[in-house]
Amino acid sequence: MIPSLGVESPRVGNAAPYISAPVLGAIVLAQTTVMHRAMIGSTPPSLPLVAVISWGLLRGPVPALWWAVGLGLMLDVVSPQPAGFHSLPLVGVAAVGVLLGRRLFSTNLLLPLGLVAFGTALFSLFQYGLLAIEHRLDWAWRPWVDATLPLLVLNLAWLPAVYLALRWLARRLGAPAMGWER
Amino acid sequence: MKHRTHDRQYLWMALVVLGLSSAIVEHVPGVRPLTEAAGRALTPVQTALTRATARVHGILGGSRDLEALNAEILRLEDENARLKTDNLRLASLQREVRDLRALMDFRNARPDLDLMGTSIVGSVAGWEPGHLTRSVKLDVGASQGVKTRMTVANHRGLIGQVIRVSEHWSDVLLITDPTSAVSARIDRSREAGMVFGSPNGDLVMRYVPQNQADMPPKIQVGDLVFTSGQSQRFPPQILIGQVVDVRQDDYDTFQEAVIRPSVDFNALETAMLITAWTAPLDADAEDTAVAPSPAVPAAGRGAARPTGAAGSTDR
Numbered sequence: 001m002i003p004s005l006g007v008e009s010p011r012v013g014n015a016a017p018y019i020s021a022p023v024l025g026a027i028v029l030a031q032t033t034v035m036h037r038a039m040i041g042s043t044p045p046s047l048p049l050v051a052v053i054s055w056g057l058l059r060g061p062v063p064a065l066w067w068a069v070g071l072g073l074m075l076d077v078v079s080p081q082p083a084g085f086h087s088l089p090l091v092g093v094a095a096v097g098v099l100l101g102r103r104l105f106s107t108n109l110l111l112p113l114g115l116v117a118f119g120t121a122l123f124s125l126f127q128y129g130l131l132a133i134e135h136r137l138d139w140a141w142r143p144w145v146d147a148t149l150p151l152l153v154l155n156l157a158w159l160p161a162v163y164l165a166l167r168w169l170a171r172r173l174g175a176p177a178m179g180w181e182r
Numbered sequence: 183m184k185h186r187t188h189d190r191q192y193l194w195m196a197l198v199v200l201g202l203s204s205a206i207v208e209h210v211p212g213v214r215p216l217t218e219a220a221g222r223a224l225t226p227v228q229t230a231l232t233r234a235t236a237r238v239h240g241i242l243g244g245s246r247d248l249e250a251l252n253a254e255i256l257r258l259e260d261e262n263a264r265l266k267t268d269n270l271r272l273a274s275l276q277r278e279v280r281d282l283r284a285l286m287d288f289r290n291a292r293p294d295l296d297l298m299g300t301s302i303v304g305s306v307a308g309w310e311p312g313h314l315t316r317s318v319k320l321d322v323g324a325s326q327g328v329k330t331r332m333t334v335a336n337h338r339g340l341i342g343q344v345i346r347v348s349e350h351w352s353d354v355l356l357i358t359d360p361t362s363a364v365s366a367r368i369d370r371s372r373e374a375g376m377v378f379g380s381p382n383g384d385l386v387m388r389y390v391p392q393n394q395a396d397m398p399p400k401i402q403v404g405d406l407v408f409t410s411g412q413s414q415r416f417p418p419q420i421l422i423g424q425v426v427d428v429r430q431d432d433y434d435t436f437q438e439a440v441i442r443p444s445v446d447f448n449a450l451e452t453a454m455l456i457t458a459w460t461a462p463l464d465a466d467a468e469d470t471a472v473a474p475s476p477a478v479p480a481a482g483r484g485a486a487r488p489t490g491a492a493g494s495t496d497r
Binding site: 028031032033035036039041042043044046048075078079080081085086124127128131143144146147148150151 | 308309310311312313314315316317319345346353355358360361380381382383384447448
């Protein structure tokens with residue numbers, strides 16, 4: 001059997017569930033409590049989004065997708081919003097943002113910054129779209145921009161701390177293990 | 183050997199004579215100025231030496247007490263930290279007492295509302311994780327009698343409405359949420375309209391008719407906006423906020439206004455659930471705090487009842 005460097009096992013590439021679950025739980029807990037002390041106006045930063053993007057940079061798109069699913073489901077549970085309101089945009093950002101963004105910003109020192117900016121706009125667009133489609137909102141650029149700009153600034157401000165913390169975690173977990181072609 | 187013995191004797195004699203003469207010399211006229219001159223010359227040197235000695239002594243003595251001093255510093259630091267903690271706790275308690283007093287005043291001022299106290303504090307309360315939608319989690323639930331659609335307010339004004347209830351916690355949709363709508367009235371002109379939340383957290387009052395010529399403006403900056411009480415959803419005369427901007431277009435049927443909420447939602451700590459209230463008899467409109475949860479039905483269209491009982495209609 002030949003080891004395939006391109007294939008990452010979801011289990012190890014994404015860190016074992018017993019390691020991921022507490023980390024994701026802590027992120028959700030922080031988002032619903034502490035982050036509301038760091039708001040601009042009435043907009044808190046989105047720690048899950050920054051974490052998904054950072055994890056995508058550190059571990060690749062597949063682990064980022066797994067984290068997006070886990071974080072999104074947890075957020076859907078704690079939020080009174082309809083199921084999928086948080087998980088769908090997060091998965092969308094992980095899928096589109098990390099895959100496409102990596103190409104857009106590849107081999108650039110500003111990769112994390114660019115990805116967070118791109119991912120934040122995408123995430124906000126997804127959520128606003130869901131709100132507008134679901135019921136009740138007339139589409140308007142102004143409120144969207146007013147709500148997204150502070151989020152963008154806050155996410156960029158939180159990126160270094162989150163990225164460094166997750167990099168430390170990624171190093172503790174070791175390099176992503178190789179999968180085996182069957 | 184004999185020489186040495188003699189020398190010693192002479193030495194002792196000389197010392198005795200010198201001692202006696204030094205005792206006498208003080209009283210010999212003419213010698214005093216000499217001693218004074220010597221004293222003047224020596225005093226500064228003595229002073230310097232004394233000070234230096236004192237310093238050295240202090241240093242040596244200090245080093246001996248260093249351990250004791252360190253222990254004392256540690257003890258004082260501990261005490262200082264404890265006092266600071268006590269101070270913070272007292273400040274927190276003071277704030278809590280102030281808020282509770284204000285809530286008590288609110289309760290006394292509004293006997294028509296049946297209020298149930300609760301608190302949103304620290305780890306027992308959560309916030310909506312999203313940036314476009316706004317809700318808070320209260321630490322009271324069905325076991326405390328909370329039901330969906332109960333109105334939540336505090337002494338500053340209207341907070342929102344319960345949209346999801348569990349056994350020990352409940353979710354409250356804030357009035358700043360983009361899916362929230364509250365029927366409201368301008369206190370000065372008695373004009374009615376609807377107050378909506380928005381994605382950026384602003385409150386906007388819509389459906390206020392345009393001003394008429396030769397009539398005072400129906401809405402203007404500084405006006406206070408209250409709940410209209412024309413519904414089953416929110417009790418009347420609860421402050422929503424103050425008008426900070428009015429937008430008018432000649433071609434529009436209605437004008438709209440930006441409202442600054444009276445409640446500081448970013449520093450929300452305490453809230454009261456209004457379990458029931460006496461609704462006005464002329465109720466003819468309906469608030470629609472459209473709840474995203476499927477567990478909460480859309481606003482009913484039934485006729486208003488004389489007595490509101492929040493949470494009773496959707497069960």
